[in-house]
Amino acid sequence: MSRIRASFRLAIVLLAMLFLVGPVFVARAQVSPAQTQAPATPNDTQYLWIAGSSFQTRDSTTAFETTRNVNNQPTGCIYATSSGEFTAPVAVPNGATILGLDYYLYDTSTTQTKAELTLNDSDMVTPRELITVEISSSVGLTNTYAPMSSQYAPYVVNMQTRGLFLEWFPRVTNAAMQLCGVRIAYTAPAEPRPSTDYLFIVGSTLVNTNSSTEHGYAGAGCTFVKINGRTLNADVDLPQGSQLTAVRSYFRDINSADLTVKLIASNGQGVTNTLATLTSPVSNTAVVNADQSLNYTVNESSESLSVLADFGGVLSNQIRLCGVRFQYTNPSAKPSQDSRFITGSTFVPRRSNVNYTSDANGCVNVSNEVEDLTTNVTAPEGAKAARVTFYYKNAAAGPTLNLYSFVGSGDFTQITSVPVMGTDTQNSVNINYPIENEEKGFALVWDASSASSEYALCGAKIDFLYTQQIFLPATLNNY
Numbered sequence: 001m002s003r004i005r006a007s008f009r010l011a012i013v014l015l016a017m018l019f020l021v022g023p024v025f026v027a028r029a030q031v032s033p034a035q036t037q038a039p040a041t042p043n044d045t046q047y048l049w050i051a052g053s054s055f056q057t058r059d060s061t062t063a064f065e066t067t068r069n070v071n072n073q074p075t076g077c078i079y080a081t082s083s084g085e086f087t088a089p090v091a092v093p094n095g096a097t098i099l100g101l102d103y104y105l106y107d108t109s110t111t112q113t114k115a116e117l118t119l120n121d122s123d124m125v126t127p128r129e130l131i132t133v134e135i136s137s138s139v140g141l142t143n144t145y146a147p148m149s150s151q152y153a154p155y156v157v158n159m160q161t162r163g164l165f166l167e168w169f170p171r172v173t174n175a176a177m178q179l180c181g182v183r184i185a186y187t188a189p190a191e192p193r194p195s196t197d198y199l200f201i202v203g204s205t206l207v208n209t210n211s212s213t214e215h216g217y218a219g220a221g222c223t224f225v226k227i228n229g230r231t232l233n234a235d236v237d238l239p240q241g242s243q244l245t246a247v248r249s250y251f252r253d254i255n256s257a258d259l260t261v262k263l264i265a266s267n268g269q270g271v272t273n274t275l276a277t278l279t280s281p282v283s284n285t286a287v288v289n290a291d292q293s294l295n296y297t298v299n300e301s302s303e304s305l306s307v308l309a310d311f312g313g314v315l316s317n318q319i320r321l322c323g324v325r326f327q328y329t330n331p332s333a334k335p336s337q338d339s340r341f342i343t344g345s346t347f348v349p350r351r352s353n354v355n356y357t358s359d360a361n362g363c364v365n366v367s368n369e370v371e372d373l374t375t376n377v378t379a380p381e382g383a384k385a386a387r388v389t390f391y392y393k394n395a396a397a398g399p400t401l402n403l404y405s406f407v408g409s410g411d412f413t414q415i416t417s418v419p420v421m422g423t424d425t426q427n428s429v430n431i432n433y434p435i436e437n438e439e440k441g442f443a444l445v446w447d448a449s450s451a452s453s454e455y456a457l458c459g460a461k462i463d464f465l466y467t468q469q470i471f472l473p474a475t476l477n478n479y
Helices: 002-021
Strands: 024-027 045-051 064-068 074-080 086-089 097-107 115-122 127-135 140-147 163-169 177-187 196-202 215-219 222-225 231-235 243-253 260-266 272-279 288-297 304-310 319-329 337-343 356-358 364-366 373-377 383-393 400-406 412-419 426-434 441-447 456-466 470-473
Touching (some): 097 115, 383 412
Antiparallel strands (some): 086 163, 097 177, 115 127, 215 222, 356 364, 364 456, 400 441
């Protein structure tokens, strides 16, 4: 009888603990009571959202606009106003298995022209279309799911050899054909992660550092500067706490000038550090590479990473950047918190014909008329966004950094807005926003408030916290 009473008393205590600690997952007795739940298991389906307004043109001569709602607030839809194609990087983790994608299109065109979306990979010589979707609806917003091509399924991401990118071919040059978003479904990489891992950024997904630069597309994911300017850049997102061990650039260079690729760390307040510099030798082969070893611990809680490509003033496809690959060692344990720190110069304008410039510290400003700059945000599943920080230069009332969520219709919902604060160089706002990547994506939008070379966006950071969950033993008797 005493055992029964003791077991009953223990059950009451455990039930009380359930109310105190919140969500509880019950596991078998051999599982440690202090164990935390992993963000994903190999069989979990996860999602990556990319807003249409985060796409950029493959060729700078293509004109485009993005839409706004009735309150003149930005949305996630983009459309062409001259012929051309659009592209976006795909940040699905290495080792994941891509299942398919949802393609969100707003189509009221009566021409029956089919807009096409493709998911591609490339080894910088031979590109492959992994998923191809063509739509002609004329009914407004449509959502089409397309699985991985049977030719490549099951498709496991291998960024050691191939980079991923999306391409959109609107084929209609007005607002009757709008790309509002893409959602990619994948199963998470197997745990534990390999000690050596990779991130591959395709060359054609780099963006201009200045509006005077005009880039072109050389095929297979390769890009070049063709009329004006000389530099392109891109955000680099590596796991918090990982050890970056090597950088490789893929290029073609048949000119006496050099292509220089730099990896740059920035703290958002004017301090930068060049971690690696890769210079291309002259080569007559199709694509060659340059490598540099390094030893750098990723800490996006304090600095952002970006890659900068300098084409040496060559205005032709004699120098092409095809990709940049990062080799790193995964952290030995999952972090309890994470950060996404993005350099200001990697944001893109929400329409063409906007005059903007970037400085050596990664700060960007808009100088001719008011237009927002935006970037897509990859947020860790199972976490909560806890803080948004806005890094700026020449503080004045007006400019804001805005965090939005968006869905397939392109509708943006403001989560928070961070204004400038006094004469400081940064400001933060605390939030408590759960990440639900199945339901929505995230984007950052910088509103300069007014056209001025004085107001500059130097960086944006989101801090995330992982939810801690407690495991309790299921056996209650014989204690």
